[in-house]
Amino acid sequence: MLSVGVNGYGTIGKRVADAVRVQPDMRVAGVTKTKPGAEAAIAEERGYPLYTIEQDRLDLFREAGFEPAGLIEELVQESDVIVDATPGGVGETYLPMYREYDTPAIFQGKEDHEMVDASFNARANFGECVGADYLRVVSCNTTGLTRTLAPLVDNYEIEAARATLVRRGGDPDQSERGPINDTIPDPVDIPSHHGPDIGTVLPEIDVTTVALRVPTTLMHVHAVSLTLAASPDPAEVASVLDDESRVFLVPEYLDVEGIAALAEYGRDRGRPRGDMWESCLWDGSLTVDGRELYFIQAVHQESNVVPENIDAIRAITGSMDAADSMQLTDEQLGIGNWPGQLRDAPTPTPPSE
Amino acid sequence: MLSVGVNGYGTIGKRVADAVRVQPDMRVAGVTKTKPGAEAAIAEERGYPLYTIEQDRLDLFREAGFEPAGLIEELVQESDVIVDATPGGVGETYLPMYREYDTPAIFQGKEDHEMVDASFNARANFGECVGADYLRVVSCNTTGLTRTLAPLVDNYEIEAARATLVRRGGDPDQSERGPINDTIPDPVDIPSHHGPDIGTVLPEIDVTTVALRVPTTLMHVHAVSLTLAASPDPAEVASVLDDESRVFLVPEYLDVEGIAALAEYGRDRGRPRGDMWESCLWDGSLTVDGRELYFIQAVHQESNVVPENIDAIRAITGSMDAADSMQLTDEQLGIGNWPGQLRDAPTPTPPSE
Numbered sequence: 001m002l003s004v005g006v007n008g009y010g011t012i013g014k015r016v017a018d019a020v021r022v023q024p025d026m027r028v029a030g031v032t033k034t035k036p037g038a039e040a041a042i043a044e045e046r047g048y049p050l051y052t053i054e055q056d057r058l059d060l061f062r063e064a065g066f067e068p069a070g071l072i073e074e075l076v077q078e079s080d081v082i083v084d085a086t087p088g089g090v091g092e093t094y095l096p097m098y099r100e101y102d103t104p105a106i107f108q109g110k111e112d113h114e115m116v117d118a119s120f121n122a123r124a125n126f127g128e129c130v131g132a133d134y135l136r137v138v139s140c141n142t143t144g145l146t147r148t149l150a151p152l153v154d155n156y157e158i159e160a161a162r163a164t165l166v167r168r169g170g171d172p173d174q175s176e177r178g179p180i181n182d183t184i185p186d187p188v189d190i191p192s193h194h195g196p197d198i199g200t201v202l203p204e205i206d207v208t209t210v211a212l213r214v215p216t217t218l219m220h221v222h223a224v225s226l227t228l229a230a231s232p233d234p235a236e237v238a239s240v241l242d243d244e245s246r247v248f249l250v251p252e253y254l255d256v257e258g259i260a261a262l263a264e265y266g267r268d269r270g271r272p273r274g275d276m277w278e279s280c281l282w283d284g285s286l287t288v289d290g291r292e293l294y295f296i297q298a299v300h301q302e303s304n305v306v307p308e309n310i311d312a313i314r315a316i317t318g319s320m321d322a323a324d325s326m327q328l329t330d331e332q333l334g335i336g337n338w339p340g341q342l343r344d345a346p347t348p349t350p351p352s353e
Numbered sequence: 354m355l356s357v358g359v360n361g362y363g364t365i366g367k368r369v370a371d372a373v374r375v376q377p378d379m380r381v382a383g384v385t386k387t388k389p390g391a392e393a394a395i396a397e398e399r400g401y402p403l404y405t406i407e408q409d410r411l412d413l414f415r416e417a418g419f420e421p422a423g424l425i426e427e428l429v430q431e432s433d434v435i436v437d438a439t440p441g442g443v444g445e446t447y448l449p450m451y452r453e454y455d456t457p458a459i460f461q462g463k464e465d466h467e468m469v470d471a472s473f474n475a476r477a478n479f480g481e482c483v484g485a486d487y488l489r490v491v492s493c494n495t496t497g498l499t500r501t502l503a504p505l506v507d508n509y510e511i512e513a514a515r516a517t518l519v520r521r522g523g524d525p526d527q528s529e530r531g532p533i534n535d536t537i538p539d540p541v542d543i544p545s546h547h548g549p550d551i552g553t554v555l556p557e558i559d560v561t562t563v564a565l566r567v568p569t570t571l572m573h574v575h576a577v578s579l580t581l582a583a584s585p586d587p588a589e590v591a592s593v594l595d596d597e598s599r600v601f602l603v604p605e606y607l608d609v610e611g612i613a614a615l616a617e618y619g620r621d622r623g624r625p626r627g628d629m630w631e632s633c634l635w636d637g638s639l640t641v642d643g644r645e646l647y648f649i650q651a652v653h654q655e656s657n658v659v660p661e662n663i664d665a666i667r668a669i670t671g672s673m674d675a676a677d678s679m680q681l682t683d684e685q686l687g688i689g690n691w692p693g694q695l696r697d698a699p700t701p702t703p704p705s706e
Contacts, residue, residue: 006404047472051394099686107385137695155649160580160645162515162578162645164517164519164576166517166519166536166565166567168536174618179611180587180613181568181569181570181571181613182565182571182610182611182612182613182614183569183571183572183574183611183612183651184571184610184611184612185522185574185610185611185635185638186610187636188605188610188635188637188649189637189638189640190638190640190642190647190649191640191642208578208642208645208647209516210576210638210647210649211577212574212576212649213611214519214567214568214569215534215568215569216534216535216538216568217538218534218535218536219536221536221538221565223517223563223565223576225561225563225578227513227580232416235451252541255548255587257535257537257538257541258532258533258535258536258537258538258539258566259535259536260535260537260538261535268631282541283536283540284541284542285543285563286541287542287543287544288536289543289544289561292513292515292561292564294543294561295543296368296538296541296543296563296565298536340381
């Protein structure tokens with residue numbers, strides 16, 4: 001049983017803790033929070049020992065009626081693995097502490113690739129990450145693209161890959177962020193960092209990404225175009241993608257128009273927090289035009305790296321191989337339990353013969 | 354002096370009327386409005402004879418204190434050309450009336466290409482439209498893309514062209530439209546109609562477009578990627594585009610981050626209604642990677658077809674050739690009066706020798 005500490009119980013951290021809790025081979029050693037508040041209250045309610053970052057904060061928590069378990073050093077010391085889900089750039093400041101206590105750690109996509117032994121995506125490079133001391137789960141956009149590109153790389157010769165990323169302005173709780181009524185090239189430079197970042201886990205493909213930020217909070221949307229060496233069979237492409245548990249081919253009969261309807265569908269299906277862990281690819285957008293392959297997909301920025309963090313825990317501890325880990329993670333979370341386009345789509349009754 | 358009637362004094366029509374007014378070779382014969390209100394009041398204030406569509410409406414206008422000039426049939430009869438700026442699909446219902454009075458007419462992009470003699474873009478196919486009876490100015494997205502693609506087609510061999518269109522949800526006054534907090538593949542099918550529509554004016558290039566609708570009102574944004582037969586010189590590409598009066602290469606030193614800042618810049622420069630008639634291409638986005646050429650541009654959906662409507666009036670009447678018409682239109686409107694990236698950008702002082 002692996003003891004997992006979660007440093008930073010925020011958007012990603014709280015989801016990782018909940019995902020750890022339902023795995024049979026791991027438990028939540030504790031979580032850290034810098035301030036009391038609603039998320040800290042949820043952590044206590046779920047029985048996650050609540051740590052904080054310095055002595056003064058312990059008093060702050062106690063005054064607010066919480067019962068903090070102690071300071072982060074203790075959590076790092078007693079954890080087999082730390083998942084660092086602190087804000088971008090903050091993870092780096094904790095690296096010396098993780099080193100001091102010899103605790104392997106998994107960072108998130110906003111930390112530098114150079115800081116860790118390897119960047120991680122379960123589908124792309126689990127094997128290369130086994131036994132590392134420090135890993136970095138690539139960002140939500142990179143994870144979302146890697147999940148659809150990796151199986152295509154396995155099955156086709158791809159000459160060029162391009163993606164326009166229509167990024168959400170902020171998460172639903174970041175209501176102070178913009179933009180309002182704006183579409184912002186962010187960055188205006190091409191490629192954005194996402195394309196090169198895919199190369200840290202899937203070096204077989206060179207992706208040029210262009211990123212724009214818009215006034216939404218629910219999901220990122222990617223318009224992807226690939227040039228293949230030869231014209232692919234569209235049905236075969238759909239089948240290759242549908243075989244991936246972490247790709248949801250959104251069937252046309254669901255009439256899911258956009259990310260708002262996708263998010264609603266996730267909530268209706270009882271997903272925790274409505275989370276959409278999979279890359280959600282509109283089946284109706286999958287288009288082959290000669291050697292060009294096009295599709296549009298949505299990526300839930302709050303949750304899609306969560307299963308990768310779980311798999312990264314097993315990779316860094318060397319406790320399971322890629323296939324077993326991904327299958328177990330998927331089963332425990334309920335990933336891939338969508339009505340499949342190819343599996344379950346209602347078949348029109350053939351005319352009687 | 355050409356007498357121009359504007360049927361439909363709305364978002365496009367009112368701008369076309371104002372643009373006609375400042376041309377030395379044409380005058381506004383009148384405009385039509387179906388209902389009294391703020392736009393009708395502006396029309397009267399500017400001295401545009403105000404027509405309406407049926408007898409009952411005349412009374413409606415009179416009761417509201419307006420002095421309507423008459424019914425649309427009279428306007429069509431006395432106009433040398435009609436610019437039909439009625440809502441999409443409505444133009445078609447007026448075609449029999451234009452025919453009856455033998456008045457040539459210019460429709461907007463939402464009408465069918467098949468309905469007219471030719472679709473029109475001044476830069477791409479002015480010559481082919483001279484003397485036609487019925488023209489259609491292609492839509493704002495198509496116009497915006499055609500303006501940047503036509504000069505590239507003239508100068509380079511383009512093997513493939515792709516564009517992701519991040520479309521505004523509605524115009525600033527269409528506050529009842531969505532989306533709110535959504536990114537919607539619209540259509541989910543690839544290509545969207547825009548790519549094929551470019552072919553109606555610029556058949557030399559085959560563009561695959563993917564369209565998404567987002568919660569903005571100010572401008573469309575296009576992420577464009579082209580595969581050329583050979584790697585182009587980036588400075589030459591910039592120069593080719595900068596030579597186009599209807600392409601504004603947005604210089605980096607303006608620090609214009611997105612469409613909101615672009616719109617603000619247009620307002621600050623005293624443009625009527627803040628209109629940005631040009632395709633606004635972020636110079637910082639212009640990127641060459643081998644044979645791939647990338648850029649991001651913004652298109653002001655309310656105004657960018659206005660100069661094309663003016664040129665179409667001269668094409669349909671055969672009163673001027675393309676170069677003269679475009680130059681006159683540009684001069685009278687003030688198009689291309691931006692600080693040029695290549696012309697006026699502050700040059701860093703070279704180190705003293």
